[in-house]
Amino acid sequence: MAIKILHIDSNHPLLWEQLQEAGFLNFEDFKSSKEEVEAKIHEYHGIVIRSRFKIDKTFLDKATQLQFIARVGAGLESIDCAYAMSKNITLIAAPEGNRNAVAEHSLGMILSLFNKLNQADNEIRSGHWNRESNRGYELDGRTVGIIGYGNMGKSFAKKLSGFDVEVLCYDIQDNVGDAHAKQVSLAELQQKADLLSLHIPWTPETNKMVDKAFIDAFAKPFWIINTSRGKNIVTADLVSALQSGQILGAGLDVLEYEKASFETLFNDKNTPEAFQYLLNAKNVILSPHIAGWTFESHERLAQVIVDKIKAKYLKA
Numbered sequence: 001m002a003i004k005i006l007h008i009d010s011n012h013p014l015l016w017e018q019l020q021e022a023g024f025l026n027f028e029d030f031k032s033s034k035e036e037v038e039a040k041i042h043e044y045h046g047i048v049i050r051s052r053f054k055i056d057k058t059f060l061d062k063a064t065q066l067q068f069i070a071r072v073g074a075g076l077e078s079i080d081c082a083y084a085m086s087k088n089i090t091l092i093a094a095p096e097g098n099r100n101a102v103a104e105h106s107l108g109m110i111l112s113l114f115n116k117l118n119q120a121d122n123e124i125r126s127g128h129w130n131r132e133s134n135r136g137y138e139l140d141g142r143t144v145g146i147i148g149y150g151n152m153g154k155s156f157a158k159k160l161s162g163f164d165v166e167v168l169c170y171d172i173q174d175n176v177g178d179a180h181a182k183q184v185s186l187a188e189l190q191q192k193a194d195l196l197s198l199h200i201p202w203t204p205e206t207n208k209m210v211d212k213a214f215i216d217a218f219a220k221p222f223w224i225i226n227t228s229r230g231k232n233i234v235t236a237d238l239v240s241a242l243q244s245g246q247i248l249g250a251g252l253d254v255l256e257y258e259k260a261s262f263e264t265l266f267n268d269k270n271t272p273e274a275f276q277y278l279l280n281a282k283n284v285i286l287s288p289h290i291a292g293w294t295f296e297s298h299e300r301l302a303q304v305i306v307d308k309i310k311a312k313y314l315k316a
Contacts, residue, residue: 098292109251145193
């Protein structure tokens, strides 16, 4: 039986080409509404998606022949995973595909914050040559805390091996520490860290995890980097901590206000007060959910998905 795959989002062309070469039947629909896709999803055995819409129970109940869902990205929060698995649908993601890109972006944000590169660049472009007010900090000698020590966290820790830093990691899984990071309790990480980098999925457990109580538990003022999911941080509490000095600076590739598709920022036209503060803060760096969005990762993500689909169906 030929496996029919519906591509709901555009991806690197190698994904389509290699699946076609392997004998799969590819179909695309990048524009129809969720309801329109639901009306025909019973015809397909597989879906390839990024984050266009949520695959919920209603969708899955209509996907009567569905055997797999492949998300070209790291997380699966846009899918009702438990319900899909109850229907024996295989879930495929590709955290291996953009882990290096995320790690490099995280490190770039840290170095930009510490050395005030964005601030200095803006001042020079405005005609100001301010050396003393742009005196920076060095990463060496500090303790870096990583929360979430999977593909992204491990890749980031490896990048830090070239610095003279202590790296601590906290994860809900046991025994994930390695040569690049020592696994500790959350309390110990909060006691020792000078800098925190988040590499966690968005789940009920991590939703709004970084709130006032979480921030206040840190023994020292610290910097924070978030390249995971925006809703893992309560932005208003982050802003309060920036104002009080408990957080020294923030690098945010993701924001609480993003739509689920990650393609646009706001659900409405109102600019939240906390976000307005971030826009004006000199010790905050913002990027539009692009940490894993490099030319190389675009290709690598597609290749990982192809390889995993082929492994499912073309076993020797």
